[in-house]
Amino acid sequence: MATGSEADGVYFGLMSGTSMDGVDGVAVLFAQGKQPAVLGEAHVGFSTGLRDALFALQSPGDNELERAALAANALATRYAVCCHELQSMSGVSANKIRAIGVHGQTVRHRPEKGYTWQINNPALLAEMTRIDVIADFRSRDVAAGGQGAPLVPAFHSTIFGAKNETRVVCNLGGISNITILSASGTVHGFDCGPANALLDEWAQRHLKRPFDEGGHFAAQGQVDRSLLNVLLDEPFFEERPPKSTGRDLFNPAWLDAKLAGFETVSAADVQATLVALTALTLAREIERHASDCRAVYVCGGGARNPVLMRALQQALDETGVSGAPVLTTDALGVPPQQVEALAFAWLAMRCVAREAGNVAAVTGAAGERVLGAVYPR
Structure with missing residues (x-):
């Protein structure tokens, strides 16, 4: 070698x-x-x-x-x-x-x-x-x-880190994860919860398409707060890092179990609520572990979903991380799909x-x- x-x-x-x-x-x-x-x-x-x-x-x-x-x-x-x-x-x-x-x-x-x-x-x-x-x-x-997992934080630190500034790099793939590049130079990262894995599953069921292009399906719905609370009732979200997850947990069976009793919620409202789940679980972890971050840089397929990007910005603004813009890694010179x-x-x-x-x-x-x-x- x-x-x-x-x-x-x-x-x-x-x-x-x-x-x-x-x-x-x-x-x-x-x-x-x-x-x-x-x-x-x-x-x-x-x-x-x-x-x-x-x-x-x-x-x-x-x-x-x-x-x-x-x-x-x-x-x-x-x-x-x-x-x-x-x-x-x-x-x-x-x-x-x-x-x-x-x-x-x-x-x-x-x-x-x-x-x-x-x-x-x-x-x-x-x-x-x-x-x-x-x-x-x-x-x-x-x-x-x-x-x-995640293995990308070492790489993120090499190309996205900055002296005296805390940054968060957020990958919105099937599962969401974050890398925290702190102002002191330390690196942290972990999986936060579901992202496109559940959004794509629901889009396939109801649109017969592999994903919700542009977030249009979610934009037609409203967040159901009762359903959101049930979705948030998952021990993984409260675990402390290091932690990682995948489809072993966040899969169609998990979603169906959570939807029991919510049969009258429209399909579009479920999609909007799943967007809120991804955004809120991310925002909470960023608040807990990187409340001083100057910006959140998104990569992965979710970067192409403007509804999800807006939901993440809103969730951050409603926490102690207000003022941190949600951008894509294009702002740091790397297109989101390449990261x-x-x-x-x-x-x-x-x-x-x-x-x-x-x-x-x-x-x-x-x-x-x-x-x-x-x-x-």
Whole structure:
């Protein structure tokens, strides 16, 4: 393995998150002492069949091992398509790419039981691309007693931190999480609760579309305060960090159980209330842990939902964090859709350099660890 500047070069980062709509990829040049330079980006969607297979694997079922293996093969094929698009956009040949950092698709996240599982076939991806692949970033942190998540705060600190100013970076993917970059230089972060996972589920049920584009469905409804209080009655929201979560908790069964007794609430009102749930749980955590923040910078798919962005701003204004604007990471020079994929390219670079990728204070691990498993080209 290389160390320090020997790890510089072009990396691909691939991220398919809990929304399961496809894979985002970036080609990025890392050079010591300089900000990462994005050379190209791509998005490759998942077929309905692959998306359904991934959703089905979120819950126990028959023949899981074979279904997971077949889904992993299909997933690796989509990753390879994304890599070929990145090569075309960046103009960098395969033999000039140091490595592909690929997250895989989380189907189980149970760090309290000592495991997290991101299905993937990195060996197949290496075979198809003829590029080194680095995968399985979370397992080492879990093995060291950590949550295995979130892993992006170390990266956020590198590119978004500022001296003498507290900033919050908020990822609105399937699950919401925040990174707190304090004025003193310390870094904290944790998952806060559901975001697009439940919003997309409800949109699929009632709009027959994978998500609520532009938040228009939610905008037609009103927040039902009684329902909101029931949704907020979840022990996870009161747990202290380090903490992480996923579809193991916030899934359709959880939502249906909470909706029992609220059958007369309109579908649009439920969507509006789910938006309020995401915004309020985030605002409360920011108030508890970063009330001095100067701004909140949003990335992930939720950054494209103006209704959710406005709800988060309103929730912050109603807490002790009034005056902190809600912006996207565009304001810091990185488009919201690039941040997560860029983070896994960075983690791959850290693995090549034999440098730690986690923040132990964030994940609860016994210490900093080099993350990732290498599959040579």
